[in-house]
Each structure stands twice: as C-alpha cells, then as structure tokens.
Amino acid sequence: MTEIAIPYGAYWSTPFVRWQGSLAHLHSLRFAAHVARRALDRRAIPVDAFDHGVLGLTVPQRGSFYGLPWLMGLVGAPGVAGPTISQACATGARALQSAAAEIREGAARVALVVCADRTSNGPHLYYPAPDGPGGTGEHENWILDNFERDPFAGFAMVETADRVAAKHGIDTARQHAVVLERYAQYADALADDGAFLRRFMDLPFEVPDSRFAKVRATLTGDEGIHPTTAERLARLAPVREGGTVTFGGQTHPADGSAGMVVTTPQRAAELSREPGISIRVLAFGQSRVAAGHMPEAPVPAARRALERAGLEPAQLDAIKTHNPFVVNDIVLADAFGIPTDRINRFGSSLVWGHPQGPTGLRAIIELIEELAMRGGGHGLFTGCAAGDTGMAVVIRVEDRR
Numbered sequence: 001m002t003e004i005a006i007p008y009g010a011y012w013s014t015p016f017v018r019w020q021g022s023l024a025h026l027h028s029l030r031f032a033a034h035v036a037r038r039a040l041d042r043r044a045i046p047v048d049a050f051d052h053g054v055l056g057l058t059v060p061q062r063g064s065f066y067g068l069p070w071l072m073g074l075v076g077a078p079g080v081a082g083p084t085i086s087q088a089c090a091t092g093a094r095a096l097q098s099a100a101a102e103i104r105e106g107a108a109r110v111a112l113v114v115c116a117d118r119t120s121n122g123p124h125l126y127y128p129a130p131d132g133p134g135g136t137g138e139h140e141n142w143i144l145d146n147f148e149r150d151p152f153a154g155f156a157m158v159e160t161a162d163r164v165a166a167k168h169g170i171d172t173a174r175q176h177a178v179v180l181e182r183y184a185q186y187a188d189a190l191a192d193d194g195a196f197l198r199r200f201m202d203l204p205f206e207v208p209d210s211r212f213a214k215v216r217a218t219l220t221g222d223e224g225i226h227p228t229t230a231e232r233l234a235r236l237a238p239v240r241e242g243g244t245v246t247f248g249g250q251t252h253p254a255d256g257s258a259g260m261v262v263t264t265p266q267r268a269a270e271l272s273r274e275p276g277i278s279i280r281v282l283a284f285g286q287s288r289v290a291a292g293h294m295p296e297a298p299v300p301a302a303r304r305a306l307e308r309a310g311l312e313p314a315q316l317d318a319i320k321t322h323n324p325f326v327v328n329d330i331v332l333a334d335a336f337g338i339p340t341d342r343i344n345r346f347g348s349s350l351v352w353g354h355p356q357g358p359t360g361l362r363a364i365i366e367l368i369e370e371l372a373m374r375g376g377g378h379g380l381f382t383g384c385a386a387g388d389t390g391m392a393v394v395i396r397v398e399d400r401r
Contacts, residue, residue, distance in 0.1 A: 001104050002103055002104050002105075002106060002264055003264070003265050003280055004100040004103055004104060004262065004264075004280065004281040005262075005263055005264060005265045005267075005268035005278065005279060005280055005281075006260060006261065006262055006263075006268065006279040006280075006281065006368065007045075007261055007263065007267075007268040007269075007270075007271040007272035007273070007279070008268075008272045008273055008274045008275075008277040008278075008279060008368075008372065009043060009200075009272060009273030009274065010043055010045060010260065010261035010268075010271055010272065010273070011200060011258070011259060011260040011261065011361075011365045011368070012035070012036075012039040012043075012200055012201065012202060012258065012259050012260075012365075013200055013201055013256065013257070013258040013259075013358065013361070013362040013365055014035055014201070014205060014256045014257050014258070015197075015201060015203075015205050015219045015221050015222045015223060015256065016222050016223075016254045016255070016256040016352045016353045016355060016358075016362070017219070017222070017223040017224055017254055017255050017256060017353075018223060018224025018225075018252055018253070018254055018353055019119045019120040019252070019253040019254060019255060020120050020121075021120070021223050021224050021254075021255065022207050022216075022217050022219060022223055023118065023120070023207065023255035023256065024118070024120035024121060024255060025209075025210050025216075026118065026207075026208070026210060026255070027061050027062065027118075027210070028057070028059065028061050028116045028117055028118035028255070028257065029055070029057060029061050029063075029064050029067075029070065029071055029074075029116055030061075030074060030212070031116065031118075031208075031257060032055075032071065032114050032115075032116030032257035032259070033071050033074035033075050033114075034074075034208060034212055035257050035259070036071075036075050036112070036114050036257075036259045037074070037075050037076060038202070039202060039259060040075075042202060043273065045261060045271055047075060047076040047077045048077065049110045049267075049271065050072075050077050050080050050110050050111065050112045051080060051108045051109055051110060051111075052080065052081070052082050052099065052102050052103075052107070052108035052110070052111040052112075053068050053071065053072045053077070053080050053081070053082040053111060053112045053113075053114070054068065054082050054083055054084075054085060054095045054096075054098045054099045054111060054112070054113045054114070055067050055068040055071050055082070055083070055084045055085070055095070055114055055115070055116070056084075056085050056086070056087075056091040056092055056094070056095035056113070056114070056115035056116070056357040056358070056361070057084060057085075057086060057091075057115070057116055057117060057357050058086045058087075058088055058091055058117055058356045058357045059117045059118060059119060059122055059123070059142060059143065059356065059357075060123050060125075060142065061118065061123075064084075067083075067084030068081070068082045068083060068084045069081060071114060072112070075112070075114075077112075080112075082102075082111070083098060085098060086357075087385060087389075087391075088356065088385040088386035088387065088389075089322055089324065089354070089356060089359060089360065089383060089384060089385035089386060090286075090360065090383065090384075090385035090389060090390070090391035091115060091356065091357040091360065091385075092115050092258070092357065092358060092359060092360025092361030092362070092363070092364065093284070093360045093361075093364070093381065093383070093391035093392070093393050094391060095113050095115055095357075095361065096113055096260065096262065096281070096361065096364065096393060097284045097391075097393075099111035099113045099262040100262060100281050100284075103262060103263060103264060109263060109264055109267055110261065110262075110263040110264075110267055110271070111261070111262045111263065112259065112260075112261060112262075113259060113260045113261075113262055113361065114257065114258075114259045115257065115258050115259070115357040115358035115360075115361045116256075116257035116258075116355075116357055116358060117255070117256070117257075117355040117356045117357040117358060118255045118355070119143050119253035119254060119255060119354075119355060119356065120253075120255050122141065122142045122143035122144070123142045124139060124140070124141055124142070125139065125140045125142060126138075126139050127139070127140070143253065146386070150291075150292075150386065150387065150388075152291070152387065153291035153292050153387075153388065154291075154292075155291070155292040157294065157324065157386070158239050158240060158243070158245055158250065158325075159240060159243075159292065160292050160293060160294040160295060160388070161245045161249075161250065161294070161295050161324075161325035161327045161328075162238075162240055162242075162243035162244060162245050163292050163293060164293055164294075164295040164296055164327050164331060165243075165244045165245060165327045166244070167293070168327075168330070168331055168334070170244070170327055170330050170331075171244055172238065172244045172245075172246060172249070174330065175244065175245065175246075175249040175326050175327060175330070176230070176233040176234070176246070176248060176249065178326045178329060178330055178340050179228065179233060179248055179249055179326050179350070180228065180229075180230060180233070181340060181341055182323075182326065182329075182344060182347065182348055182350050182351055183228045183351055185341075185344055185345055185346055185347050185348075185351075186225075186346065186347030186348075186351040186352065188345070188346055188347075189346040189347050190221065194220065194221050196346050196366075196369065197221055197222075199369045200365050200366070200369060201221070203219075203220060203221065204218045204219065204220050205218065205219040205220075206218055207219060222352045222353070224252070224254070224353065225351060225352065225353075228248065232248070233246070233248045236248050245325060245327065249325060249326045249327070250324060250325050250326070250350070251323070251324045251325075251349050251350050251351075251353060251354045252353050252354065253353065253354060253355070254352070254353030254354055254355045255355050256353075256355040256358050256362075257355075257357075257358050258358035258361040258362045258365065259361075260361060260364075260365065262281075265278070265280075274401070276399060276400045276401035277372055277376075277397065277398070277399050277400070277401070278397070278398045278400060279368055279395065279396075279397050280395065280396045280397075280398075281393065281394075281395055282308075282309040282378075282394045282395065282396055283305045283306070283308035283309040283393070283394045284305055284308070284391070284392065284393055284394075285300075285301045285302060285303070285304030285305030285306070285307075285308065285382075285390075285391070285392040285393075285394075286301055286304065286389070286390065286391055286392075287299075287300035287301040287304065287389065287390040287392075288387070288388055288389045288390075289388050289389075289390070290388065291388055292388065293388055294384045294385075294386070294387075294388045294389075295324075295325050295327045295328040295331055295384055296331055296384075297384040297385070297388055297389055297390030298321060298322075298328055298331075298332055298382040298383055298384050298390045298392065299331060299332055299335045299382075299390075300390065301382050301389075301390030301391055301392040302332070302336075302380055302382040302390075302392040304392065305380065305382070305392035305393060305394045306380065306392075306394060308394075309378075309394040311378060311394065313336040313337070313338065313380075315378055316377075316378050316379065316380050317371060317374060317376075317377030317378055317379060318345065318367055318370045318371050318374070318377065318378075318379040318380075319332075319342060319343045319344070319367075319379065319380045319381075319382075320343070320344055320348065320363045320364070320366055320367040320370070320379070320380070320381045321343060321344060321348060321349075321363070321381070321382055321383050322348070322349050322354075322359050322360050322363055322381075322382075322383025322384065322385075323344070323348050323349060323350045323383070324349065324350070324354060324384065325350075326350055328383075328384060329343050329344065329348075329350075332382070345370055346366055346370060347366075348363065349362075349363065349383075359383075360381065360383055360391070363381050363383070364381045364393060364395070367379040367380075367381050367395060368395060368397060371395070371397035372397055372399065375399045376396075376397045376398045376399045377396070377397060378394065378395070378396050379394070379395045379396075379397065380392060380393070380394055380395075381393045381395070
C-alpha cells in the first residue's frame, strides 16, 4: 500500500471570521477557489499537478450542486474530478480520509483537498408538500434549526454538552477554568505578530468584494474573538435552565476555508517547502456514541485511530481537537489520564470559531505545525460531529534536516 504524505507547507487556512463579519458577503465555494488559487501560486505548486480533488462543504450555496467539479474549474484544473463531502463537523477529517484512500489505492497521485463554509446568511429552504393541507410545504433554516434539534435523537447540540457534563460531574467552574486555558494557548499563537498563524495563513489577508474584483478589507488574523476573563465568565449563566454550559464554554459559528495537498512520499518531497520535513498520515478512526452524548464521541474515535496506528495515548507528542464545547476536552483528558493543557497548544475551534467544513482541516494543519516546531513526533486530531459521531486522524512528522 502506498504511504500517504502531505508536503510540508502545502496547506493553508484563511482567518476564521465570526458569522456576519468580514466574510459574510462571499459565496463560500467561489471564495475557497479564489483562496486556493492564490495559495498554490504562493507555494509554487502547479495546478496541473492535481489528478484528484475533494471538496468539503456543509452549508449549501447557490450552484453548489456542482460541488468539486466547479471548484476545480475555478482553481484552473477543469479536467479534475472527485467527490463533494458533507459530514457536519467531521467534514475536514473525512475529506482528508477520502483523498488518502484515493492515493493509497493508486487511483491518484496528487489530490487537492479544500473545505469551505459560510455560516453567515445560511440558506432558508422550502420543501414542497403536495399532500399537506392546502399543499403548504415546510421550511428550514439550515443553520439555526439544525443546531437546535437532532432529527433522530431530538436533542439540541448544547443539550448534548449538558448531558455529558452531568454524566461526568463536570461543573461550570471546571469548564470555565479550561476555557481560560484555551484562550491563553491561543494568545501564544498571536505572539510575535502572529508568528504561529503565519506558518500557514497568508497574512495580511486581503478580503475581496463579492465580484472578486477589488480588495474590500484586510485582516491580520482571526476576527470576532471576544476578550475572555475569569470575571466575564463568572457573570455568565448556563444557556439551558438546570444546565452547566454557558456561552463562554462553547464555540461560535464562523466563516472561512482551508486547503491541503495530499500525495505520495516521492511527490511530497518535490512539492514540499522543506523536503527535509516529512509528514505521514498513519490512521483514521470513526465512532458513534449514545444518542445525546456528542461530546463523548472523540474518545472512541481517537482510540480506534491510535489502535490502527499502533500507538498509545502516552506516545502522543501533540493533540488537537475540534471542541465545540470545552466539555469535549475535559472528557478526553480524563479518558487519556492527561492534563487538559496537553491538548490544543496554540488554540482551538473553541476560540477561533467553527465554520464547520474547514474547522477540522485547520486543526490538522495546526497539529502538523506544532509537531514541526518541536522537531517531529506523533500527533492526534479528534473531534465530534452532529449525530453523536466522531472522527480522528493520527499523523507523524519527521524532521530529517
């Protein structure tokens, strides 16, 4: 079987912007193609290198029925095909797995993975119902209605966090203590003029207008992150009556995109910004837990990925998570028997927000860079997703310089 490699530096993320912010006017798929085209140029990666593509998109946009073929056409590779994947918060990891499978089977040599979403101005859908009273159909707010209710389990997402917190005895005070820890970790990413973010973000970042003809704004990093202190958190009441999770203990919807090149080891060395640094994708894991217990799902997903990689939690050098609720990280840390500050160095989606499709891919990129900074090692990404599911990825980075 072919090993799965990622060329060092052949990935990127836009700043993530709180919904209704500076990216709210942009069509997410067209914007992702615009960003990818510029990112590939900056990294001297030719568009004609790709023979496969994967698009991750969870919020429909006008014309997104055409998905990946449209994206690749906009990027400048109209002859490249591939799937469009929508798996809620697990989309980034699943898109990477899809590309990895294509490479491993020898069906492709160089794949482009792009994940994009705009939670701002989400679509309002109307479903015709000819057999309904008077033929009146049903309508749905794609973002808010699905946040509020899992159609199978019947729970709102925040309710799943409250249920898991109650099960594990995690009170508001402990949640807020780890929230402050996560914000301190993100402050490290902002140090030295955002030196960590600049390892994979092209900053300053120019925001185009909706016609992609002019620069509308310039971002120096993620937008819409509120200052967080112990005093501010202490003033927050739980979101649900009888619960423990506050708005401070959960993430916020956002807009953005991320991309990554996935290939063989030989091609990775040719496309890498630093051929002496090798990145291998070792294993994936998936899980589904009891209904209404979504924040627990990253644990069994992580254990399955680690088992397939032949590793134990103690052998990990870095861990990144998608943590829509800080409860996720507390449950994972307790399950692995590690301090919570071992998880999410340099920040996480709890802080920089959740555009859904690209969230996991950005976290995996940050995991790679964290491992590269320490001279190599094994890393784990894990996170939950709608439907009480989880996805995990194990990566190895080696610095041969």
